[in-house]
Amino acid sequence: MDRDGWMDLLDLDEDEVPRLLVLEGTWWRQKALDTRLPLLEEVRELGMPDLWHGWYGDIPVAYCPAYGAPRAVEPVHVLGIIGTTNVVQIGSCGSLQPDIVTGDIVLSERALIGEGASQYYGGKGMAEANAGRVARAAAMFAARDTYVHRGSTVTTSALLQQPRSLLRTWAAAGHLAVDMETSAVFSAARAFRMRAASLLFVWDEVPGRGWTDSFTAEEERAQARAGAAVFEVALELA
Numbered sequence: 001m002d003r004d005g006w007m008d009l010l011d012l013d014e015d016e017v018p019r020l021l022v023l024e025g026t027w028w029r030q031k032a033l034d035t036r037l038p039l040l041e042e043v044r045e046l047g048m049p050d051l052w053h054g055w056y057g058d059i060p061v062a063y064c065p066a067y068g069a070p071r072a073v074e075p076v077h078v079l080g081i082i083g084t085t086n087v088v089q090i091g092s093c094g095s096l097q098p099d100i101v102t103g104d105i106v107l108s109e110r111a112l113i114g115e116g117a118s119q120y121y122g123g124k125g126m127a128e129a130n131a132g133r134v135a136r137a138a139a140m141f142a143a144r145d146t147y148v149h150r151g152s153t154v155t156t157s158a159l160l161q162q163p164r165s166l167l168r169t170w171a172a173a174g175h176l177a178v179d180m181e182t183s184a185v186f187s188a189a190r191a192f193r194m195r196a197a198s199l200l201f202v203w204d205e206v207p208g209r210g211w212t213d214s215f216t217a218e219e220e221r222a223q224a225r226a227g228a229a230v231f232e233v234a235l236e237l238a
Contacts, residue, residue, distance in 0.1 A: 001081075002081075003081050003082055003083075006078050006081055006082050007082055009047040009048070010046045010047045010048060010051070010078070010082070011046060011047050012046065012053070012082070015060075016053065016060050017060060017082055017083050017084065018053065018060045018061055018062035018079060018084045019059050019060055019061065019084065019085060019086060019238050020056075020059065020061045020062070020084070020086045020087070020088065020234070020235070020237065020238035021061075021062045021063075021064070021075060021076065021079050021084050021086070021087040021088070021194075022036075022061065022062070022063045022064075022087075022088050022090060022231065022234045022235070023063075023064050023065075023066045023072050023075065023076070023087065023088070023089050023090070023091075023181065023185060024036070024063070024064070024065045024066065024089075024090050024091050024231075025066065025067055025068070025072065025089070025090075025091035025092070025179060025180055025181040026065050026067060026091055026092070027067060029050070029065045029067075032065045033052070033065065035228075035231075036063055036065075036231055037052060037054065037063065039056070039231070039232070039235065040052075040054025040055060040056055040061060040063070041054055041055045041056075042054055042055050046062070048074075048075065048078060050064055050065060050066070051063075051064045051075050051078075052064065056235050056238055059238045061235065061238060062075065062079060062084065066181065067180070067181075068115075068157065068180050068181065069115035069116070069117040069118070069155065069157055069180060069181055069183070069184035069185075070115075070116070070117050070157075070184075072089070072117075072181040072184055072185050072188075073117045073120075073121065073184050073185070073187075073188040076185055076188040076189055076192070076194070077188055077192070080188070080189070080191070080192025080193075080194050081192065084194065085194055085195060086133070086194060086195050086196075086237060086238065087185060087189050087194050087195070087196050087197075088133070088196070088197050088198070088199060088234040088237055089181055089182050089185045089196070089197070089198040089199070089200075090198075090199050090200065090230040090231055090234050091179060091181065091200055091201075091230075092179070092200060092201055092202070092203035092223075092227070093106055093153065093177040093178060093179040093200040093201070093202060093203065094177060094178050094179075094202070094203065094204045094205070094206040094211065095176065095177050095202045095204070095205045095206065096154070096167065096170050096171040096175050096176060096177055096178060096206065097149075097171060097176055097177075098205075100149050100176055100177065100202055100205075101202060101205060102202050102203065102204065102205060102215065102219045102222060102223060103201065103202060103219060103221075103222025103223055103225065103226050104147065104148075104149060104201070104202045104226070105141055105146055105147070105148040105149065105199065105200070105201055105202075105226055105229070105230065106148070106149050106150075106153065106176050106177045106200045106201070106202060107129075107134050107137055107138055107141075107148050107149070107150045107197070107198065107199060107200075108129055108134075108151075108152070108153040108176075108177075108182050108186075108197075108198040108200065109128075109129050109131070109134055109150055109151055109152060110126045110127065110128045110129060110152050110153075110186075111126065111127050111129075111152065111153045111154065111155050111182040111183035111186055111198070112125075112126055112152065112153070112154045112155065112170075112173075112175060112183065113125060113126065113127055113155065113183040113184075113187070114154055114155055114156040114157070114183070115155050115156060115157040115180070115183060115184050116157060117184040117187070117188070118183055118184050118186075118187035118188075121184075121187040121188045121190070121191040122187065122190070122191055123183065123184075123186070123187030123190075126152070126183075127155075127182075127183040127184075127186035127187045127190070128186060128190070129186055129196055129197050129198060130189075130195035130196050130197060132195070133195050133196065133197035133237060134150065134197055136237060137197055137199055137233055137237060138150060140233045140236055140237075141229070141233060144229060144233075146226075146229060149176050149177075151174065151175075151176045152173075152174060152175050152176065153175055153176050153177050153178065153179065153182055153183075153198070153200075154170050154175045154177070154178040154179075154183075155178070155179055155180060155181065155182045155183035155184060156178055156179075156180060157180065159180060162178070162206070164207045167206050167207045168207065171207075177200060177202065178206070179198075179200055181198075182198040182200070185198065186198070197234075197237065199230040199233055199234055200230065201223065201226030201227055201229070201230055202226070203223060
């Protein structure tokens with residue numbers, strides 16, 4: 001569809017076109033909605049399922065809990081057509097380096113494309129973040145006394161198929177962490193000339209401890225703090 005078609009389907013007026021799209025890769029959709037949407041005002045679901053519209057002050061914002069690369073590129077594609085200029089991927093990741101631990105923040109400067117959606121948006125090899133968005137996000141986390149790791153990450157489409165040999169290869173290449181959406185979001189955003197960033201918090205540490213293992217009370221508190229911080233910083237990037 002063209003822009004007019006999407007505007008009609010979404011039921012948006014011109015002054016409501018989101019300035020920012022926040023995507024969150026998560027299994028726990030309802031928990032995400034219950035946590036994220038109260039930070040926005042005048043929230044409503046648009047014509048595209050699970051695409052929510054609200055206001056952050058006087059800034060129109062869209063939010064979508066989108067798990068996996070194929071789902072994540074859909075709102076980027078649609079909002080890119082209607083004129084949204086900024087997209088931020090948030091969510092959790094698995095760290096690949098021993099000095100990156102549960103509760104840390106990872107800012108992806110570029111992501112190795114290990115999913116199948118990027119190719120349809122011209123993505124090959126590595127997908128790049130917007131350097132200005134990354135730098136600004138890093139400064140915002142620093143103002144919160146939150147240490148962040150910046151560098152390359154990996155995006156995969158197979159959470160359950162990451163053998164130890166593959167994890168060791170990623171780690172040896174210097175990649176900081178692995179997630180399931182970032183490279184696809186970067187690729188689709190570039191296709192629509194959107195500025196993209198990825199703000200992830202570390203859930204598990206791989207290889208070593210998996211996402212189904214138990215965490216200490218302090219680690220759970222660190223996960224909660226970091227999970228809240230990535231959404232708040234994403235909104236500030238608007």
